[in-house]
Amino acid sequence: MAVTCAEGPPYSAEGSARLLRPRDDDALRAELRVIAQEFVTPAVVFGGPVSEGTLKISETLGTRTSGLRGLSISPRLGLGGRAIIQLRPQSVEDYATARTITHDYDRPVINEGLRSIIAVPVVVGGGARAIIYAAFRQSTPMGGRILDMLGRARDRLAAEINIRDEVDRRVALIDTLVEGGQAPATSALIEGIREIHTELRVLTRTTPDSALATSLHALADKLAGLSRGDAPATDVTLSGREVDVLTYIALGCTNAAVAQRLSIKPETVKHYLRGAMGKLDARSRVEAVSRARRLGLLQ
Template sequence: MSDAEGSARLLRPRDDDALRAELRVIAAGFATPPVVFGGPVSAGTLKISETRGTRTVGLRGLLVSPMLGLGGRAITLLRPQWGEDYATAQTITHDYDRPVINEGLRSIIAVPVVVGGAARAIMYAALRQATPSGGRILDILTRAGDRLATEIKIRDEVDRRVELIDTLVDGGQAPTATALTEGSREIHSDLRALMRTAPDSALATTLHGLADKLAVLSRGGDLPATDITLSGREVDVLAYVALGCTNAAVAQRLSIKPETVKHYLREAMGKLDARSRVEAVSRARRLGLLP
């Protein structure tokens, strides 16, 4: 395993933790919670790693192959699958009857967590009586799947950016000084953009730490002491200005109005005692606030 892969794995929280959190949310949405379970999909195979409300251990660790059972169909077809009465369902294979029937499950919904056109996890909700599937359970499960897909997508992007940072810092075939600087600045801006979409506060904290570390590393050596503090939005605006973006381009990237960009830029310039946007960027870099 390379150093970059090691760093990314250390920084990335376990996806099982995010899955477990979503299963708790699903269960909490009902006065009488359904049985919920699921797990990650790797190389096309699902491994059920999380269960909630089960009475046996038969489902935990179960491996589900593509097109087999409800979960396998969800992996392959990339859309929710359900059975009103699992034991008598004729549209699925029954390779996993023993653990399912031993658990007493009858009505089951399987929802894929789709990222980049592939199933990355499967989440199930099941009842111990035969009932028409869909409705509220399907809606809650689908929304949970969408949230988890967004979380995994962000984590994937963070891993990619961490690998880029490691490449810039550790070497390999060393880029030119100009390429190194510009690459650092682009990665810094991308990390800050990810912060605004991160639904998990712990992940947002990790992103903040990476962006700050990159800003300091890019300067090299000791930084002057400063009590100047820029708000997150002020740093966002300056980061894009540093890349040569116009106010209109910054507004588009941050999904705010050009007048709002001007406001944050004026605030940052005032704090940095700068008379122009170029001077503001220069002083922010000298203080380690920007790469």
């Protein structure tokens, strides 16, 4: 799930951080899939990122209509709007008759046949960054098991977003230090880069089974190279997704396994693999991995 542009993350409006930040929708989609698999009773799960206080539902699983996808939820309105403001889970067991919420979004919810709904905010830095929903077409008490399940997903997603924010902050610091043509070989900059490199290595150990760790490793190595004054070893440049795909292939993953880990389609994996092989002038997967490693493009 590595290197595509996200909408409006902090510290990355322009420059390097925007290029490095993974798309948060990818992480959200992966968590929704985990939630859907854990439910014994068929459920509808959906959610989206919160930007400038407004939620936009970008991911849906188990829906029968398209009414929820793309829906914008304003603060204080509906369950999601309440969750944004109160920063804690909000639920109703019978949506149509609930008096504790506004009914601004009745049409898409009722058309979908949803009755019991819970909205859980993903809180990072004191604010809601995403909302995760679980819903049922029958009245279902939102008890401890459901709350625990959604709470685990919320915590995983919050940790992932927090790490991405940290990477953006560190890259922004590098951009600030070199802004205006300042000499990159100054002792202060070198020590700053070494410190950032160490901290990034610590972050990678907190996400050992995430494609995010791959991007963190790559960024850490680039920072280490800056501190040594290394020159680029090659003119070949791989995109973040191409690096992600080659990294998992190097671990022995099949295209299907790579697709599952990156939350993309197997055909998309093939597309990135073909692109990487073309840039590396490789005739096979193994040769592509070998050349990428030799050129310092892959660990």
